[in-house]
Amino acid sequence: MSEKQKKATAYWKENVRYLFILLFIWFAVSFGAGILFKDALNTIKIGGFKLGFWFAQQGSIYVFVVLIFVYVRLMNKLDKKYGYNE
């Protein structure tokens, strides 16, 4: 494997690792907190919101937005580290 290919493989590996972590959070807030564990979380109340319901109709969306911006930052840094930025 050439130097260039090695670099590309290492970059891809780190990228995929980020994807796994971020998609795990994506799954946890929506399918986890908003659907599968909603009833358990609904026993907790914050203000007028039952927590499971809040995740399903509000919280998961906020987390989605944050996730994409975290991804943008992580990838910009990764691009720089491997010299793929432009």
Next chain:
Amino acid sequence: MSVQVWTYLLVGITFSLYIGIAIWSRAGSTKDFYVAGGGVSPLANGMATAADWMSAASFISMAGIIAFAGYDGSVYLMGWTGGYVLLALLLAPYLRKFGKFTVPDFIGDRYYSNTARIVAVFCALIVSFTYVAGQMRGVGVVFSRFLQVDINTGVIIGMVIVLFYAVLGGMKGITYTQVAQYCVLIFAFMVPAIFISFQMTGNPIPQLGMGSTLNDGSGTFLMDRLNGLSTELGFAEYTDGTKSVIDVFAITLALMVGTAGLPHVIVRFFTVKRVKDARKSAGLALLLIAILYTTAPAVSVFAKINLIDTVSNEEYSLMPAWFKNWEETGLLTFDDKNKDGIIQYVADQDKNELTVDNDIMVLANPEIANLPAWVIALVAAGGLAAALSTAAGLLLVISASVSHDLIKKVFKPSISEKGELWAARGAATVAVVIAGYFGIHPPGFVAAVVALAFGLAAASFFPAIVLGIFYKKMNKEGAIGGMIVGISLMLFYMAKFKLGWLGEIPDKSEWWFGISPEGFGTVAMIVNFVVALVINRFTPEPPEDVQEIVENIRIPSGAGEAVDH
């Protein structure tokens, strides 16, 4: 000034604005027409994506659906936003690096096969047409209620406007009109929501107002009050819902994956300059969408409480003017079953006397809450902006599929740049006319099918694109087989359980795995993945140069401009 005058004024101003922008940014080349020249800034693209994405359904219907479905409505909120995470992380950057004009372009080149390209074009056309018919209908409804013209005239006016700027401006014209349309629709959605939130809770931020206490000095939380009212009238608790967990799960996933697989959304990411812009632009798009999507459930709660308080157990003769206005459109009906002149709004179908269409909740909300005339007119302009922007985006996908993917890539590769541009315009015109026809003569199944467009996108495109990027050795036999089996299975399930084309629609208890047609896209998508991977094992590897393409799209630098070849 009356609501009517305000509506003419605001709709007139916004329409002239859209037309002005279209003339200023008309397309001069096929590249302008398909991907706006590839030089759109991430923010402009984010706004355009948001407007493209938020359709008449998001603007007009969603808050109403949630108001009546309560917790079950969460599937739309999570489904239609969570898809952007998939889009940003799994698709947009790589497709941008690949740098072509359309989704079938990617499928055709990545799977080195015109068969794959044609299958993808076919899927794109099915998805886009089912979706666009619903938009034209939305335009018609808004026109008929607020401008007192007949629904059909409304559809035709909408057609002419869209035709004008989509055909003239192509993607370039559409992008900049969508930027304007985003501003109009978000302003139109937020203003009444802020007013009403402040009125009911004293908190002007609807997202917080929803979790606050009522303004009437009782100290009761809004949500508790709504749960109380719902159970009192015999409905399920608002925060609970009635769908099974597996169905909620499946619908949410199908909508998310479908969102990420919708061609008119994906194609937007071909219009920015660099890979990093595509990522950022997806984030901005979701942020701008989230403003509406986190406000909508608050609007649902406010509207539901307001509605129940205004009508429940009140005398019919004392109903305010808006009640009568909406009765005329047929979207609100009162049937005095026990002849006591009082409106009984209850869960029990035998006793219930009031039927409220989902669409009213957003459109009538400002009237129910007694807001000024200009706010009511603003909602009409916003609804039109939402419907027109989505329709235009879809029409572009349809025209590009025909002129670029079919004519240029399959039937007549020798066509000149100018000829292709005219073919694209011709295809857009034909598409508008067909969409308008469906708007005026909606086949009974249109409303049912719009929600299923997501299932179709999930069942066809998503696996082929993801495998094409993340699995270097994925070959054409697998991808084509997966797409065909996926979309056929989804069409079959729709036909059987939703449209009743294969005999009587079976009872819910016969749903496979207890999953509704809306959520079946999830199953069809999984089947697509499995079929693709199994066929892939028994057929030859893709050629070396294709595997190199895959390695190349994983590296963000050197995206260059979106090129034709």
